[in-house]
Amino acid sequence: MDLEPPLQVPLQQVLNATASPVHHILAGSFRSLSLFLLAFSPAQLTLDLVQTIPAFGPHQYIGLGPSTKGVDVRHAYTTSWALPPQLQSWAIEQQPDGLRVRFVDSVDITATSSYITVPPPYSHIYSAGGPSAQSEWDAADKTRKALRYGSHGVEFAFPTGSSALAFIPVLGGSMIEVYKRAEDGSLIHVDSSPAPQRAGGVPEEEDGPRHVKVHPNGRVLYCVTEHSNYLDVYTITPPSGSSPVLTYVASRSLIPPHLRTDGVANATDGVKRTYRGDTLLLAPSTPAQPAPQSIFVTTRGGEGETTHGWVSVFRLDAEGMFAGDIEANPYLVERYEAKTSGGKAHALDLRAKSEEDPDGALWVILTDDSPPHPGVRVLEWDGWLWRGGGTRLREVTAWPRPGFYESDTAKEGEPEQMAGASHAVWLD
Structure with a gap:
């Protein structure tokens, strides 16, 4: 396999065309084997392909290592649906002609994974998916099929005066499993937190917790549920032997009020659901905004292409709780209707427009x-204090452009084309 294909568009050409800095995006695909390096120009609002990087399987979820000032090489780590199951590492290097990505190595793992993270102190990477956190490990399905009912993520909290804690949501069990990180980096199970019982809603065993995130203060955990389409908030208490680690606080629906009807938006119907809660991400901390003011959450449309997915933005207070009752105050939530259902995707990544904004x-x-037209879309978020007209959240550009998919496959000798984006991250 040729791991050094030619650039699609020389980065210097992109820089010259825009006459302004660009931000790079690394993207994976559910139906392509390659990774794709893109360049986004904030001035021109364009998104261009820079490099196609042959990889080892579809569904590349990307975890980034730390960015060190003055160091020209950063590392990324990916999962895939390929067999046998593996994790791969990649070097992101600043070359004379611009940013380049190259394969470094891979490691075999025991089951197909769907998520990867690199928490401080950056000595280990952690990956979860499928049968992760399940008690019947030996008999569990370890292929990608297990992702339908298994684990989809792992996130860490660093409570003051406590060992680091890891949280793994188990979709089929409607449970968040809690682990303590030992000095050698291994995880020790300490607690199980069931999904909250919905007042007048679905039973907790049908909730389907899919992804979690932890507030920078280490005291608040957020969970998005795939089946019931909620964003749940919990407080985190370090393990004491008697009190639960997670205490449920509040929920907000991922579905706009005008689409919520009993038995549709927040209920289950076997494998056919109108919406499927997906992923979530806190706004990045900046000098001007050290505590995140916003949390972004996505849901996908269900079967067929007639139901569009949504992005919801909820405002948070200084402690990481919901800032108020969104049903009574629309200025505490923003909704964006996607152009499609999102398919299996609707992953997010966020980048501050300015550190001082x-x-x-x-x-x-x-x-x-x-x-x-599946692919990577860039949206612009104006923030809560924006006083302009129209929506605060809107699409400004996308790649590939219309016409790119006129041929499903690349011509002989050409790099592979993307066939629907799975996950993408900002590199700078």
Whole structure:
């Protein structure tokens, strides 16, 4: 396999064309084997392909290592649906002609994984997916099929005066499993937290917790549920032997009020659901906004292409709780209707437009795996204090452009084309 294909568009050409800095995006695909390096120009609002990097399987979820000032090489780590199951590492290097990505190595793992993270102190990487956190490990399905009912993520909290804690949501069990990180980096199970019982809603065993995130203060955990389409908030208490680690606090629906009807938006119907809660991400901390003011959450449309996915933005207070009752105050929530269902995608990544912006304005990556034009979309978020007209969250550019998919496969000798984006991250 040729791991050094030619550039699609020389980065210097992109820089010259825009006459302004660009921000790079590394993207994976559910139906392509390659990774894709893109360049986004904030001045021109364009998104261009820079490099196609042959990889080892579809569904590349990307975890980034730390960015060190003055160091020209950063590392990324990816999962895939390929067999046998593996994790791969990649070097992101600043070359004379621009940023390049090259394969470094891989490691075999025991089950197909769907998520990867690199928490401080950056000595280990952690990956979860499928049968992760399940008690019947030996008999569990370890292929990608297990992702339908298994684990989809692992996140860490660093409570004051306590060992680091890891949280793994188990979709089929409607449970969040809690682990303590030992000195050698291994995880020790300490608690199990069931999904909250919904008042007048679905039973907790049908909730389907899919992804979690932890507030920088280490005291608040957020969980998005796939089946019931909620964003749940919990407080974190270090393990004591008697009190639960997670205590449920509040929920907000991922579905706009005008689409909520009993038995549709927040209920289950076997494998056919109108919406499927997906992923979530806190706004990045900046000098102007050290505590995140916003949390972004996505849901995908269900079967077919007639139901569009949504991005919801909820405002947070200084402690990481919901800032108020969104049903009574629309200025505490923003909704964006996607152009498609999102397919299997609708992953997010966020980048501050300016480190000094008091409004918390962001560039947002939203991945799309749904026809007719799947790929990577860039949205612009103006922040809560923005006083202009129209929506605060909107799409400004996307790649590939219309017409790219006229041929499903690349011509002989050409690099592979993307066939629907799975996950993408900002590199700078």
